[in-house]
Amino acid sequence: MLIETKNLTKRFGGLAAVNNVDFSMEKGRINAIIGPNGAGKSTFFNLISGFHRPTSGTVLFKGIDITKLPANEIAGLGISRTFQTTSLFDQSTVLDNVIVGHRLRTKSNLVDAILRTKRLKREEAACRDKAMEVLEIVGLTESADRIVSSISQEEKKRTAIALALATEPEIIFLDEPAAGINPDETEGLTELIKKLNRSGLTICLIEHKMHMIMNLADHIMVLNYGEKIAEGTPKEIRRNEAVIKAYLGGSASA
Amino acid sequence: MKILTKRNGIIALIIFAFSFPFIAQNDYYLHMLTLSFIWAIAVYGINLLSGYTGYLSLAHAGFFAIGAYSLGLLTVKAGMNFWLALVCACLITCALGFLIGLIALRTKEHFFAIYTLCVGYIIYLVIDKWEGLTEGVRGLIGIPAPGNIGPITFDTAASQYYLVLIFLLAVILIVYRIIRSLTGRTYMAIRNSEDLAQTIGISTMKNKLTAFVLSTFFAGLAGALYASFIRFIGPDIGSTAIMFDLLMYLLVGGIGTLSGPLVGTLLLVILSQNLQFLQEYRMLIFGPLLTVIIIFYPRGIAGAFFDWQRKRKDNTLSGVRGELHIKAEEG
Amino acid sequence: MEILIQQLFNGLTIGSVYSLVALGLTLVYGILHIPNFAHGALYMLGGYITLSMMTLYGVNYWIAMFVSIIVVGLLGVLLERFVFRLLREAPPLHDKIAAIGILLFLEAFAQFVWGADFHTMTSPYGQVVNILGLTFTLQRLLIIVSAIAVMVLLYLFLKKTYTGSTIIAMSQSREGASLVGININKVAMLTFMISGGLAAIASSLASPINLVFPGMGHLVILKAFVIIILGGMGSIPGAIVGGYILGFSESLGATYISNDYKDIIAFILLVIILTVKPTGLFAKGER
Numbered sequence: 001m002l003i004e005t006k007n008l009t010k011r012f013g014g015l016a017a018v019n020n021v022d023f024s025m026e027k028g029r030i031n032a033i034i035g036p037n038g039a040g041k042s043t044f045f046n047l048i049s050g051f052h053r054p055t056s057g058t059v060l061f062k063g064i065d066i067t068k069l070p071a072n073e074i075a076g077l078g079i080s081r082t083f084q085t086t087s088l089f090d091q092s093t094v095l096d097n098v099i100v101g102h103r104l105r106t107k108s109n110l111v112d113a114i115l116r117t118k119r120l121k122r123e124e125a126a127c128r129d130k131a132m133e134v135l136e137i138v139g140l141t142e143s144a145d146r147i148v149s150s151i152s153q154e155e156k157k158r159t160a161i162a163l164a165l166a167t168e169p170e171i172i173f174l175d176e177p178a179a180g181i182n183p184d185e186t187e188g189l190t191e192l193i194k195k196l197n198r199s200g201l202t203i204c205l206i207e208h209k210m211h212m213i214m215n216l217a218d219h220i221m222v223l224n225y226g227e228k229i230a231e232g233t234p235k236e237i238r239r240n241e242a243v244i245k246a247y248l249g250g251s252a253s254a
Numbered sequence: 255m256k257i258l259t260k261r262n263g264i265i266a267l268i269i270f271a272f273s274f275p276f277i278a279q280n281d282y283y284l285h286m287l288t289l290s291f292i293w294a295i296a297v298y299g300i301n302l303l304s305g306y307t308g309y310l311s312l313a314h315a316g317f318f319a320i321g322a323y324s325l326g327l328l329t330v331k332a333g334m335n336f337w338l339a340l341v342c343a344c345l346i347t348c349a350l351g352f353l354i355g356l357i358a359l360r361t362k363e364h365f366f367a368i369y370t371l372c373v374g375y376i377i378y379l380v381i382d383k384w385e386g387l388t389e390g391v392r393g394l395i396g397i398p399a400p401g402n403i404g405p406i407t408f409d410t411a412a413s414q415y416y417l418v419l420i421f422l423l424a425v426i427l428i429v430y431r432i433i434r435s436l437t438g439r440t441y442m443a444i445r446n447s448e449d450l451a452q453t454i455g456i457s458t459m460k461n462k463l464t465a466f467v468l469s470t471f472f473a474g475l476a477g478a479l480y481a482s483f484i485r486f487i488g489p490d491i492g493s494t495a496i497m498f499d500l501l502m503y504l505l506v507g508g509i510g511t512l513s514g515p516l517v518g519t520l521l522l523v524i525l526s527q528n529l530q531f532l533q534e535y536r537m538l539i540f541g542p543l544l545t546v547i548i549i550f551y552p553r554g555i556a557g558a559f560f561d562w563q564r565k566r567k568d569n570t571l572s573g574v575r576g577e578l579h580i581k582a583e584e585g
Numbered sequence: 586m587e588i589l590i591q592q593l594f595n596g597l598t599i600g601s602v603y604s605l606v607a608l609g610l611t612l613v614y615g616i617l618h619i620p621n622f623a624h625g626a627l628y629m630l631g632g633y634i635t636l637s638m639m640t641l642y643g644v645n646y647w648i649a650m651f652v653s654i655i656v657v658g659l660l661g662v663l664l665e666r667f668v669f670r671l672l673r674e675a676p677p678l679h680d681k682i683a684a685i686g687i688l689l690f691l692e693a694f695a696q697f698v699w700g701a702d703f704h705t706m707t708s709p710y711g712q713v714v715n716i717l718g719l720t721f722t723l724q725r726l727l728i729i730v731s732a733i734a735v736m737v738l739l740y741l742f743l744k745k746t747y748t749g750s751t752i753i754a755m756s757q758s759r760e761g762a763s764l765v766g767i768n769i770n771k772v773a774m775l776t777f778m779i780s781g782g783l784a785a786i787a788s789s790l791a792s793p794i795n796l797v798f799p800g801m802g803h804l805v806i807l808k809a810f811v812i813i814i815l816g817g818m819g820s821i822p823g824a825i826v827g828g829y830i831l832g833f834s835e836s837l838g839a840t841y842i843s844n845d846y847k848d849i850i851a852f853i854l855l856v857i858i859l860t861v862k863p864t865g866l867f868a869k870g871e872r
């Protein structure tokens with residue numbers, strides 16, 4: 001198992017946003033998390049990526065307990081993520097946004113910067129190369145020098161993915177990558193995710209677009225009110241009574 | 255060959271700065287420029303933290319005062335050699351900056367601004383009240399001018415001007431190199447979004463603390479130079495009035511730009527010197543100016559200039575693209 | 586024992602003033618998330634206007650205070666309309682800078698109009714009274730009573746009137762408020778008006794026992810910030826309780842620790858609070 005959560009729970013005041021969730025993600029697969037708004041999906045991501053401390057429970061990465069690690073160290077281990085709302089730096093270019101993504105793999109410090117050492121120059125070149133490489137993967141080579149505020153929503157999503165890829169992750173968590181983009185572009189994004197997966201990257205995504213999920217995911221978990229109500233292949237999920245109930249908000253026969 | 259390149263412009267400016275004492279046969283102008291350069295060093299410090307890392311510090315007049323008083327006390331009361339005292343003053347400021355930063359940087363945004371405002375005020379109060387050490391409101395007098403290095407002495411206005419100019423150029427070079435390096439990119443990533451910075455593996459606390467300490471170093475250095483240049487210091491140099499002056503220089507010149515601190519400081523210091531009659535009331539103009547600048551030109555004069563330049567370039571570029579487009583259609 | 590009671594009474598007096606100032610600051614913060622650094626300058630201006638009305642036009646203390654409330658309140662409205670509204674979508678840095686610009690202007694303005702001297706305001710309630718062994722000027726009693734009356738009125742306004750409830754609604758959620766049809770701009774202007782009015786009341790009450798000068802708002806605003814961090818940024822009861830806590834700490838600290846350093850107490854308090862809890866006491870939720 002690449003990632004495992006055990007009894008993972010997060011309470012905000014009285015509200016259990018994530019409640020006792022056990023979930024495992026196998027290496028090389030595309031995992032998906034679905035559920036109504038407010039079900040706790042983003043919070044689940046936040047717990048794994050070290051953004052929130054769980055109230056109880058553990059997160060394991062390749063069997064190692066990472067529950068208490070700070071977010072930046074978790075990223076260093078090879079766990080990367082995007083946010084539901086992209087927070088890129090609007091005033092600078094796509095390339096400049098992505099270059100810093102490789103910073104965690106470099107060692108140069110303030111002294112290197114002031115003295116402009118060989119190490120700094122070498123690492124700057126490495127970051128630039130990495131950025132161009134991941135921009136190529138997400139199909140943004142042409143837009144590298146454009147200012148972020150002037151690119152489309154879909155291009156911003158791709159830039160955010162490129163930034164996450166620049167950290168050289170083993171697993172990437174995508175929070176609603178297709179929200180707010182049109183069907184054609186969703187198609188393109190689906191292809192991108194498949195491509196990333198074929199190159200060996202493990203993926204976990206949150207998505208509301210059922211069609212996309214069903215066609216993409218190997219393994220799906222359904223959250224409702226913070227609890228896992230179902231888990232399985234797309235086929236199994238489609239037939240699951242509890243899921244149908246949660247989504248239709250009433251009895252399955254309705 | 256283009257002569258009007260940015261690089262040549264900078265070289266010309268530096269040459270001009272070095273020949274200024276020969277051009278201006280007047281100590282008054284030299285004095286004014288030296289003083290602006292000192293302030294500019296402190297403003298570069300604030301810019302590194304507030305402009306590039308995104309943390310608005312209102313404690314830097316306090317660090318300026320710590321640098322100034324450290325130098326003053328070490329030379330006047332402990333009789334220490336000037337250069338040694340200068341190094342010590344910077345180290346003392348950094349050490350205090352480190353301790354304060356460690357706590358202050360746990361807070362964010364408004365909390366950080368209010369926290370540092372209060373820290374600045376505490377520093378001011380301590381200097382003002384701790385008469386046994388600082389002489390309180392009477393101030394410290396008789397601070398020596400920079401001691402000579404071998405045959406070079408610093409007893410004329412021109413020599414002090416050169417000394418400060420060299421420090422300023424060194425500070426600008428350091429800041430330039432930082433912001434163009436991976437370290438600078440890291441700071442700007444933190445400014446943009448601390449959460450995002452963390453998820454791409456950046457240790458935000460470590461980086462913020464480095465930026466904070468370095469920015470207090472610049473403020474402390476400026477303070478120490480100020481003390482030896484003016485030869486007299488009082489608690490007022492750590493007051494919020496000085497803090498707001500520095501902030502104004504930064505914002506008018508352009509926060510988060512490399513040239514902003516120098517442009518803003520020179521412009522406003524010279525302007526207020528020429529509006530001598532306004533001295534006490536200069537805030538009647540500068541206060542609204544600050545507010546208007548932040549509403550309409552949030553990146554100050556330097557930022558407005560770059561935007562204008564970019565727009566012009568974009569226009570010529572799109573013109574070229576348009577032509578290509580027409581050609582393609584014709585072909 | 587007698588000293589203690591006397592000091593507690595003094596604490597109640599300055600605490601009342603602090604609470605009023607902090608209330609104005611917290612209202613604006615709660616609704617617009619602006620830490621209004623210019624609030625101290627509004628306080629200062631309120632003092633000068635009341636003073637001028639009394640000395641120049643020989644107006645009665647209460648009428649002078651009323652004029653001051655109106656003028657400073659309207660100034661608050663102008664600031665909202667022509668400065669802060671333009672910055673609503675801007676990064677948080679911009680509000681703070683704009684507020685500092687306003688502060689600098691107002692102080693220079695006061696110095697320009699009234700000079701840099703210290704003025705005393707003579708209130709009609711200067712007589713010394715002696716109750717239960719306590720000696721104090723009537724003005725101090727007046728401060729306490731008026732401040733509490735203002736707080737009760739404010740409470741009734743916020744809880745019992747429709748307009749008041751729109752302010753509460755907006756402080757809970759700006760989006761929510763605009764969804765149910767509340768006019769955000771109107772509420773913002775109203776809040777600034779109340780905030781300015783509270784500052785004017787506070788300074789008009791406090792001036793007879795303090796002095797009126799251009800820098801009189803400096804310490805007060807800093808302390809008000811400490812108070813609202815103590816009581817929770819945006820919390821109304823927090824501002825009141827925090828104001829009194831600081832008032833008592835200072836008057837006791839002045840007697841039992843050091844009069845020289847009494848002004849530092851607030852800042853030490855703040856440093857301790859933010860060291861232990863960087864998001865302030867009673868922060869809403871976590872990140």
Ligand SMILES: Nc1ncnc2c1ncn2[C@@H]1O[C@H](COP(=O)(O)OP(=O)(O)O)[C@@H](O)[C@H]1O
Nearest residue numbers: 012017037038039040041042043044870871872
């Ligand atoms: N930082 C927070 N503080 C308090 N409550 C939160 C916080 N983050 C999320 N929540 C609450 O947790 C629940 C789950 O939210 P979230 O994980 O964002 O849902 P989803 O991503 O499935 O739509 C919601 O009720 C939300 O209001």
Ligand SMILES: [Mg+2]
Nearest residue numbers: 041042043084
């Ligand atoms: Mg979500």
